Amino acid sequence: MSPDAPGLPPSLRTLAASLRTRSIGAEELARSLLDDIAASPLNAFLDVRPEVTLAQARAADARIARGEARPLEGVPIAHKDVLVTRDWVSSAASKILANYRSPFDATVVARLSAAGMVTLGKLNCDEFAMGSTNENSAFGAVHNPWDLAAIPGGSSGGSAAAVAGGLTPAATGTDTGGSIRQPAAFCGVTGIKPTYGRASRYGLIAYASSLDQAGPLARSAEDCALMLSAMCGFDPLDATSLELPPEDFAKALQTPFAGAAQAPLQGLVIGLPREFFGAGLAPDVAQAIQSAIDQLTALGARCVEVRLPRTELAIPAYYVIAPAEASSNLSRFDGVRYGHRAADPRDLRDLYRRSRAEGFGAEVQRRILVGTYVLSHGYYDAYYLRAQKVRRLVAADFDQAFTQCDVIAGPVAPTVAWDLGAHRDDPLADYLADIFTLPASLAGLPGLSMPVGFGAQRRPVGLQLIGPRLQESLLLRVAHQYQLATDWHLRRPAQPAPVDH
């Protein structure tokens, strides 16, 4: 269903067109969103600098006036705080980097700016992207716009909440084990994690380098496609970046499926992994997912059962590999060159110990400890090497499954968003809730999350689509056809009462 009905927020395409035809001004649009951000109770933004944003917006207006508009000229965006920016603080939601200013922009930030987008500010997230509730931010939890008592998901919780709450039409997020897909599901927005290597990691403050990928969160698959085209591309500054020709994902949406003359998705085979529909799946989520599958079937897709037998093993494998890499990646935060430094250190050891103990939050410290342990002499083979083997097996499961289907569909998370504080003393509960997003992360595959209904307490449910390597366009085409036929992605939460600052 088209979003461009009266009273609904416009799509990025429409927004860009309205800006280009000057039916709205970039400065006017940015100013109004900055006002909304200032009044918002969501705690989605960590750093807002209206003077910088408005200068960018005026520059966009000037380009438009000169007839030099770029594809997304004047369209507002906000960036997750783990992506570094020259003009805003980049803290990774950590005390250890509070006030840190980067001398350069992350490549994805620079690319979106080069497409004409105007940056509203930096978005809250779990500290160093470690978490799935956004409660691990050193600067306070983010609230879910659908229910302020609920978590927005994480780690890109600020990104998902800001889009869902109407504070920005689009945002960047990063996904290491589900950090785009799960908050997108919990906040009822669309998000995609591209194939590992699609989007440059240069300027992405590393959590787990072999898993981290940036991607967009927006209202629709079409919006995500526009952003993804601008974000992706080979970057010589990232040795893991894939050397691929540029791809126009938005244009790909126009490519019909083979049997489109009969039905939009005719000819598409969707694999439903048996392991994603077991006892752990909450009934409200299961019901919404089933309705979505029925809808896809009604659109012409054929569903088959597939197996991903190592799904459960993905959890321990991920929670060995990611902390191992994190323990090393976060060693640079030592209080020596930048960031938080403990006062009056007695000696070097004391400087390291206290700077890091004071600067890192509990979950980050927990993962550094786990990661240090699994890499230690005598434990490396039993943990890290074995986890890498499991990782290869998980990838092999997908290879096998994709011999039987084009895309895989299933839930993003076993439940809808839970209440803030519900897992306070139980980090394992958070880890286990990552079960459906971790396999695609370990295999480096693209994964998309889109809203498909509501579960308990009218909290959103997301459907996950997983594709073979580099098949982002396929995922986006499926989601786009679904969204043309449904309106879940257009539902908006009731505006929460503004807070006084």
Place this chain on the structure above:
Amino acid sequence: MANQLAAAHGSAWEIVIGLETHVQLHTESKMFSGAATRFGAEPNTQACALDLALPGTLPVPNRAAIECAIRFGLAVGAQIAPQSVFARKNYFYPDLPKGYQISQYELPVVVGGALPILLDAARGSAGPLAQTIALTRAHLEEDAGKSLHEGFGDPLLTSGFSGIDLNRAGTPLLEIVTEPVMRSAREAVAYARALHALVVWLGICDGNMQQGSFRVDANVSVRKHGQQALGTRCEIKNLNSFRFLQAAIEHEARRQIELLEDGGRVVQETRLYDPDRDETRSMRSKEDAHDYRYFPDPDLPPLVIDARTIESVRTTMPELPAAMAARFETTLELPDYDARMLTADRATALWFERALAALAPAGVAPPGVVEPRLAKLLANWMLGDLAAALNREDRSIEQAPIAPAQLARLIVRIAEGALHQKQARELFALLWSAPRESADAVDALIAEQGFKPLNDQHAIEAAVDAAIAANAKSVEEFRAGKDKALNAIVGQVMKATQGQANPAQVTALLRKKLGA
């Protein structure tokens, strides 16, 4: 000294040495960043965002450094790994900005190989000993920065602080590791010299040891002769001169032998050599050794080197010392020893080749066409008089005041018989003490000095006849088979002709007349 010590103990002990050498690669930019690698810049002016380990920065391997590794691998006949892996070595230190060093651990870029070395002739032995040192591996890694513990900046502001200079952080290194195959400090030094010569020869290292471009760690252990198992080793770190390397090994070996002789036990540890006190002392023991938590660097895909890359590097390889020595032996008919000595380092080899080029008849020649007689004469002068003069003044061959073309002209004149040895030596000394510009200066000097060969056959014959008559005893001895007796008669002829006769010609004439 350790050898003498071992001898004093009845040669009961054998010293076992393996070396790890850090060779700073001569590249424009760093191993994983675009920052420059020039030595001696103001602190922290050659450190970019990556070298400072700013959040979000990522390493990208320097192709030039990888090519250096391939060059080295090809030069020592090693296997170039088709796939090698960069790994992180994790430890905290202020001059290590990321908290880990990117190195190679399980899968290095260069595997195996061997380096030929030439041991100086031991007193009384037949001659220099050629040997081959087996290499374990060579791997690429990045250097750390430097900690400045005192004397940096304003003393009022910096007292009690340490400074960090990250200019060196990220500089590409090739760490070259030998098998534990050396048995004396002398061998270790010969290896280190040969390696130094090779990496400079290949153009992959500037060889500047004072600036730390070539640093050696020595693993030393001792064991009873005949014992199979290796003794417990100690590693002596960061030896940046051949002299220190020799002294450090000798002292460490003696320390271990004395320890064991006294019933003690060697503890595996890292030691530092203190050249001022001429001793090694403990830096850290195995017990408090770091657990480096090595793991493959997820920021860097495996380093893949295909056959085409290797071949393209091979085409840019200079002629290697061994090949050049072989060429000298075949085309110039030089003896093995001369050929090896002339190719012991690139500067000497290039000097020799320049002189050869000047020797070649104009218009003809690749240098190979030089007559063996001339080439041998040149080799003798370079390894004899020239080497001695350089040694005396502690100069490198590039700093020789005499030019290759000048020595070549000297050789030509000797060969023509225009100068004899004694005159040539005098001329060489003159050129050395008052350097001249061109090769023609040699001829000018000959004229200036009035060096005229005695070409008057009658005068020479007369002098020879006179000498035969006046030295009946020597003549008799010579005829009795004492060849050396001839020298005395030659001397008499030279004296009689005031040194202007050609000694070689005189000798030949004498032999003829005495019917030998």
